[in-house]
Amino acid sequence: xxxxxxxVITMNSENDIFKxxxxxxxxxxxxxxxxxxxxxxxxxGDEKKNLNSKIVIPGLINTHTHVPMVLFRxxxxxxxxxxxxxxxxxxxxxxxxxxxxxxxxxxLAMMEMISTGxxxxxxxxxxxxxxxxxxxxxxxxASLGEGIIQFETPDANKPEQNIxxxxxxxxxxxxxxxxxxxxxxxxxxxxxxxxxxKTKLLADKYDSMYHIxxxxxxxxxxxxKENESEVxxxxxxxxxxxxxxxxxxxxxxxxxxxxxxxxxxxxxxxVHNASSxxxxxxxxxxxxxxxxxxxxxxxxxxxxxSNNTLNMFNEMRLISLLHKGVNLEPTILPSEQVLKMATIxxxxxxxxxxxxxxxxxxxxxxxxxxxxxxxxMKPMYNPVSHLIYAANGSEVEKVYVGGELLYExxxxxxxxxxxxxxxxxxxxxxxxxxx
Amino acid sequence: xxxxxxxVITMNSENDIFKxxxxxxxxxxxxxxxxxxxxxxxxxGDEKKNLNSKIVIPGLINTHTHVPMVLFRxxxxxxxxxxxxxxxxxxxxxxxxxxxxxxxxxxLAMMEMISTGxxxxxxxxxxxxxxxxxxxxxxxxASLGEGIIQFETPDANKPEQNIxxxxxxxxxxxxxxxxxxxxxxxxxxxxxxxxxxKTKLLADKYDSMYHIxxxxxxxxxxxxKENESEVxxxxxxxxxxxxxxxxxxxxxxxxxxxxxxxxxxxxxxxVHNASSxxxxxxxxxxxxxxxxxxxxxxxxxxxxxSNNTLNMFNEMRLISLLHKGVNLEPTILPSEQVLKMATIxxxxxxxxxxxxxxxxxxxxxxxxxxxxxxxxMKPMYNPVSHLIYAANGSEVEKVYVGGELLYExxxxxxxxxxxxxxxxxxxxxxxxxxx
Numbered sequence: 066x067x068x069x070x071x072x073v074i075t076m077n078s079e080n081d082i083f084k085x086x087x088x089x090x091x092x093x094x095x096x097x098x099x100x101x102x103x104x105x106x107x108x109x110g111d112e113k114k115n116l117n118s119k120i121v122i123p124g125l126i127n128t129h130t131h132v133p134m135v136l137f138r139x140x141x142x143x144x145x146x147x148x149x150x151x152x153x154x155x156x157x158x159x160x161x162x163x164x165x166x167x168x169x170x171x172x173l174a175m176m177e178m179i180s181t182g183x184x185x186x187x188x189x190x191x192x193x194x195x196x197x198x199x200x201x202x203x204x205x206x207a208s209l210g211e212g213i214i215q216f217e218t219p220d221a222n223k224p225e226q227n228i229x230x231x232x233x234x235x236x237x238x239x240x241x242x243x244x245x246x247x248x249x250x251x252x253x254x255x256x257x258x259x260x261x262x263k264t265k266l267l268a269d270k271y272d273s274m275y276h277i278x279x280x281x282x283x284x285x286x287x288x289x290k291e292n293e294s295e296v297x298x299x300x301x302x303x304x305x306x307x308x309x310x311x312x313x314x315x316x317x318x319x320x321x322x323x324x325x326x327x328x329x330x331x332x333x334x335x336v337h338n339a340s341s342x343x344x345x346x347x348x349x350x351x352x353x354x355x356x357x358x359x360x361x362x363x364x365x366x367x368x369x370x371s372n373n374t375l376n377m378f379n380e381m382r383l384i385s386l387l388h389k390g391v392n393l394e395p396t397i398l399p400s401e402q403v404l405k406m407a408t409i410x411x412x413x414x415x416x417x418x419x420x421x422x423x424x425x426x427x428x429x430x431x432x433x434x435x436x437x438x439x440x441x442m443k444p445m446y447n448p449v450s451h452l453i454y455a456a457n458g459s460e461v462e463k464v465y466v467g468g469e470l471l472y473e474x475x476x477x478x479x480x481x482x483x484x485x486x487x488x489x490x491x492x493x494x495x496x497x498x499x500x
Numbered sequence: 501x502x503x504x505x506x507x508v509i510t511m512n513s514e515n516d517i518f519k520x521x522x523x524x525x526x527x528x529x530x531x532x533x534x535x536x537x538x539x540x541x542x543x544x545g546d547e548k549k550n551l552n553s554k555i556v557i558p559g560l561i562n563t564h565t566h567v568p569m570v571l572f573r574x575x576x577x578x579x580x581x582x583x584x585x586x587x588x589x590x591x592x593x594x595x596x597x598x599x600x601x602x603x604x605x606x607x608l609a610m611m612e613m614i615s616t617g618x619x620x621x622x623x624x625x626x627x628x629x630x631x632x633x634x635x636x637x638x639x640x641x642a643s644l645g646e647g648i649i650q651f652e653t654p655d656a657n658k659p660e661q662n663i664x665x666x667x668x669x670x671x672x673x674x675x676x677x678x679x680x681x682x683x684x685x686x687x688x689x690x691x692x693x694x695x696x697x698k699t700k701l702l703a704d705k706y707d708s709m710y711h712i713x714x715x716x717x718x719x720x721x722x723x724x725k726e727n728e729s730e731v732x733x734x735x736x737x738x739x740x741x742x743x744x745x746x747x748x749x750x751x752x753x754x755x756x757x758x759x760x761x762x763x764x765x766x767x768x769x770x771v772h773n774a775s776s777x778x779x780x781x782x783x784x785x786x787x788x789x790x791x792x793x794x795x796x797x798x799x800x801x802x803x804x805x806s807n808n809t810l811n812m813f814n815e816m817r818l819i820s821l822l823h824k825g826v827n828l829e830p831t832i833l834p835s836e837q838v839l840k841m842a843t844i845x846x847x848x849x850x851x852x853x854x855x856x857x858x859x860x861x862x863x864x865x866x867x868x869x870x871x872x873x874x875x876x877m878k879p880m881y882n883p884v885s886h887l888i889y890a891a892n893g894s895e896v897e898k899v900y901v902g903g904e905l906l907y908e909x910x911x912x913x914x915x916x917x918x919x920x921x922x923x924x925x926x927x928x929x930x931x932x933x934x935x
Contacts, residue, residue: 136879138878138879138881138886138890139879139880139881139882139885139886139889139890140881140882142834142835142882142885142889143830143831143832143833143834143835144830144831145830145831146830149830173875173878176875177875177876180875283828340821342825343821343822343824343825343826344820344821344824344825344830344889345824345830346824346825346827346828346829346830346831347825347828348825348828349825349826369890372889373885373886373889373890374876374889374890374892375876376876376892378892379817379892382814383818383821385779386775386778386779386818387778387822389778389779389780389781390777390778390779390781390782390783390784391778391784391826392781393718393781393782393783394781395578395579395580395581395584395779395780395781396578396579396580396781397578398578399577399578400577400578440608440611440612440615440917440921441612441809441810441811443573443608443921443924443925444571444573444574444924444925444927444928444931445574445928446573446574446575446928446931446932447574447575447577450574450577450808451573451574451808454574454577454779454807454808454809455573455574455804455808455809457809457811457813457814457892457893457894458892458894459892459893459894482875486875486878489878489879490878490879492879493879493880493881496879496881497881
């Protein structure tokens with residue numbers, strides 16, 4: 066299939082933007098991309114799609130979330146973290162989480178992500194085998210892992226059982242195009258040293274990403290200190306040998322210069338979850354320092370219980386504005402860099418940049434067609450500026466993953482929206498009943 | 501007309517929310533609002549509109565913007581303030597600003613504002629007589645003023661001429677329901693002491709609001725110091741007698757405890773322009789301190805050259821998140837308070853709270869109907885939470901001002917969208933030609 070008459074923002078290493086661009090998709094992959102004239106000339110197929118001057122970007126990659134938590138969206142806001150967790154989130158998780166919750170919550174979340182241009186995400190929660198099954202049937206991509214903590218999880222699993230699940234999932238989804246399985250040790254304060262080491266060894270054995278919450282709140286250091294170590298969370302993980310290029314550190318809000326050096330030296334990727342960190346009063350991660358140090362930084366929404374959306378356009382705009390203001394420096398995090406963070410950097414942080422994150426030959430054909438007719442996109446001088454500063458996600462018109470159309474004109478092609486919303490309503494009534 | 505079967509978020513002094521609510525509009529005003537059962541029983545008219553369980557809020561009020569600047573949206577980003585102003589904005593204003601620019605720019609801006617639920621705004625720019633004419637014909641409400649600076653403005657007016665325009669406009673729009681004329685002395689560093697005093701005296705004579713940029717950047721104090729005073733911008737305006745309850749201070753980013761006391765004592769209103777302050781690297785206004793002090797704080801987008809949208813939903817979400825994060829305190833700026841800032845507080849800061857800002861008897865019937873069917877609004881536990889944290893403005897379905905329908909299902913009733921977009925395109929080509 067030839068797609069032509071569009072502005073293609075490739076996010077390749079040269080940051081090529083083809084203003085009168087085109088690309089060819091075959092067997093779910095991009096096989097050519099460039100200037101319209103050349104592509105059309107060399108294309109020998111029959112199928113052509115005119116994209117009517119629209120903008121095309123690689124699918125956005127949300128590298129840290131807990132998708133089923135979307136069912137708690139707006140249930141409790143504006144509360145101290147401890148009260149929010151102990152009075153609302155944890156009791157509700159214990160009462161509510163079952164396969165049904167995961168099934169409908171994940172689908173609601175995937176509808177929100179797809180409709181706002183996200184094609185791949187990294188999830189850490191429970192019953193991830195159910196999430197994986199849904200991701201595959203809906204046709205998104207995801208890096209998924211069962212959250213592992215020291216104690217029993219809401220699905221009544223002990224750490225050993227969740228480690229078994231990791232093995233089972235890894236074997237089940239080995240070499241799949243849509244699913245990667247990650248090791249999700251929850252954090253250095255909810256896993257003891259032995260569990261951290263055991264999970265990391267296993268992750269390495271299966272060549273899996275190690276996804277962990279790290280240095281999210283100011284008091285994480287003191288929480289670890291009680292049991293294990295006197296040093297910072299980053300230094301602690303480094304001391305015990307966890308950190309390397311397969312580690313994806315979510316949040317990394319509270320780090321000092323030494324921590325940043327450690328993250329850099331060990332090639333750890335950082336996921337920035339700006340909305341969630343602000344909303345929970347956790348703080349503001351020193352993202353410009355990470356970028357200066359050359360650390361790979363990607364973008365996550367966190368769960369919609371603390372965001373309260375899964376819309377990467379919200380996140381991109383917020384990130385670009387926030388760090389300029391905090392640093393009193395309008396030149397940092399320019400729009401191109403933030404779009405990189407939400408695409409190719411995301412792919413890198415999931416160990417998936419060989420196949421996703423940019424519009425390039427031999428990569429999966431995951432792309433988003435963006436309408437520039439809405440009034441907030443006018444006038445149009447610089448499409449990347451508008452994507453970051455002016456768009457809100459409602460401009461997403463079509464979403465393709467592996468060349469398959471998942472969304473067009475507000476309609477989902479692979480999800481039964483009304484069935485999902487009906488079940489979401491039922492579950493939310495149960496949640497209210499349990500308050 | 502009876503509007504029923506909706507959730508009415510009134511923003512009245514009791515913060516009443518009628519979950520099964522209704523209201524009656526006659527002659528452009530609300531004449532009753534409350535629980536559906538009572539309202540329907542007492543209504544004797546024929547005309548009824550079923551709002552199908554949707555959410556109704558008062559029209560949002562954007563209390564600081566420069567609407568025609570929307571034509572510079574995305575023209576130049578990620579630059580130091582000085583370079584942005586001196587190399588892009590000022591030269592372009594000098595080359596481009598004429599009645600045509602104002603005419604089409606204002607209409608593009610009004611389309612964006614209406615479509616995202618804003619019904620009233622405060623503008624400071626040039627050719628405001630043209631803006632006023634358009635606001636009236638389109639049916640929005642605005643508080644408008646010609647920007648007055650020490651030097652010649654881009655429309656080739658000297659301060660004296662702009663002061664004359666203020667008088668002319670004030671007389672022309674005296675007692676109008678849609679238009680208020682404000683005195684817009686640009687700032688304490690672009691107006692000298694005499695001009696500040698002269699404009700304030702005149703504003704008082706005509707009982708007008710005095711709208712001024714104040715303490716926007718860190719170096720404003722040193723800019724004033726060169727010419728006039730050694731004290732802070734707030735103290736300076738206080739010392740010369742400018743500050744009182746009719747003053748609307750835009751930005752107020754750089755203030756200390758003494759300044760805050762002065763703003764409070766003089767009952768000055770502050771407009772918070774979070775996106776613009778962040779994007780230009782100006783800083784973060786101490787909004788939680790203003791609120792603690794009991795200062796009236798409202799919300800502005802600033803011009804779309806430095807935002808880059810006029811979408812108050814973006815602004816509300818950002819504000820609520822930002823101050824929680826900066827203060828490491830998730831309980832501040834809860835969703836109800838932020839919605840107040842964008843409605844009734846806005847009305848207060850324009851001296852218009854007798855007629856707009858809430859859904860109450862004898863106020864103008866300016867209201868917005870919000871769809872809760874989009875996936876980001878599901879599940880629904882608390883509508884105010886979703887308006888602030890989950891909505892992005894695309895949920896706005898209908899907008900009424902004075903009981904007149906201005907917008908429904910993405911269609912503008914009083915603006916010729918295609919004609920505006922055609923002219924916007926022409927002007928943007930001229931701008932590019934002048935780069």
